[in-house]
């Protein structure tokens with residue numbers, strides 16, 4: 568019995584892959600998403616790397632690694648994600664979020680492997696799209712206009728990817744949490760301490776779990792549905808509502824002081840509205856994200872068992 572079952576489209580295009588163990592090179596494997604990918608793709612042949620073993624900014628090292636490993640797919644989880652530090656270390660942000668992606672795309676194109684890359688809601692300016700006097704979430708084809716160095720360098724990464732190879736999966740996601748330190752853990756630490764907890768009411772987005780995102784990546788790879796997607800959980804909330812939901816679900820009876828972004832005095836001004844609509848995914852009908860509250864409950868239940 569063959570391990571892989573391949574279905575060919577009448578024009579000869581490979582469309583579907585099932586039961587086939589893939590060789591997957593994961594970059595940034597110690598990050599939140601990287602760790603989840605390591606857990607969710609265990610049946611595949613995984614090569615997990617992080618900055619110490621594969622620094623994606625080093626072009627020659629990247630090319631050599633890809634030539635030697637010969638992966639079927641690269642999942643790029645590496646990024647410079649500290650939005651405020653990006654403002655201070657602009658060249659490093661560019662090297663990792665833009666040049667690093669270019670290196671991976673060039674390396675992938677040399678051997679014809681696929682590349683999964685993750686981008687962000689911060690490529691948008693935070694005004695949303697106003698239609699007939701009403702604001703709606705951002706769709707894949709809407710005008711980008713990043714306001715932060717993080718958003719600008721991530722957008723350049725998207726452009727390098729799209730210009731360099733055809734067999735890519737580009738997923739813009741938002742407010743990601745998973746196996747690592749994140750907003751949820753920070754809020755919980757504050758909740759269990761004597762500190763006053765203050766959270767902004769003027770940032771609206773969609774918390775998204777790395778578990779949900781990894782499930783989407785699995786489906787896209789199986790379907791070979793190349794292209795650009797928005798991939799975040801369903802629904803939306805303010806950061807304040809997000810924090811409140813975390814406390815309520817964990818039984819933390821503590822008040823949260825509502826504040827605005829100006830009070831935080833952060834170097835990078837976050838978009839005030841960065842809700843993504845998973846338009847292409849919904850049109851294709853290949854994957855439906857859970858509502859953010861459902862994914863959050865699942866995550867918090869897991870946290871309780873640790």
Ligand SMILES: NC(=O)c1ccc[n+]([C@@H]2O[C@H](COP(=O)([O-])OP(=O)(O)OC[C@H]3O[C@@H](n4cnc5c(N)ncnc54)[C@H](OP(=O)(O)O)[C@@H]3O)[C@@H](O)[C@H]2O)c1
Pocket residue numbers: 594595596597598599600601617618619621622623624643644645646647648649663667685686687688721740741742743744747
């Ligand atoms: N977190 C969010 O809220 C969010 C929202 C939207 C989109 N995204 C995107 O989703 C993806 C995954 O995010 P995440 O939250 O999992 O990020 P993360 O936890 O910060 O992980 C990123 C990983 O990349 C590593 N890295 C940094 N520079 C590298 C380099 N030059 N070569 C190789 N590895 C390097 C980091 O190592 P060190 O820790 O040692 O630096 C870290 O392990 C990223 O593309 C991010 O832009 C994230």
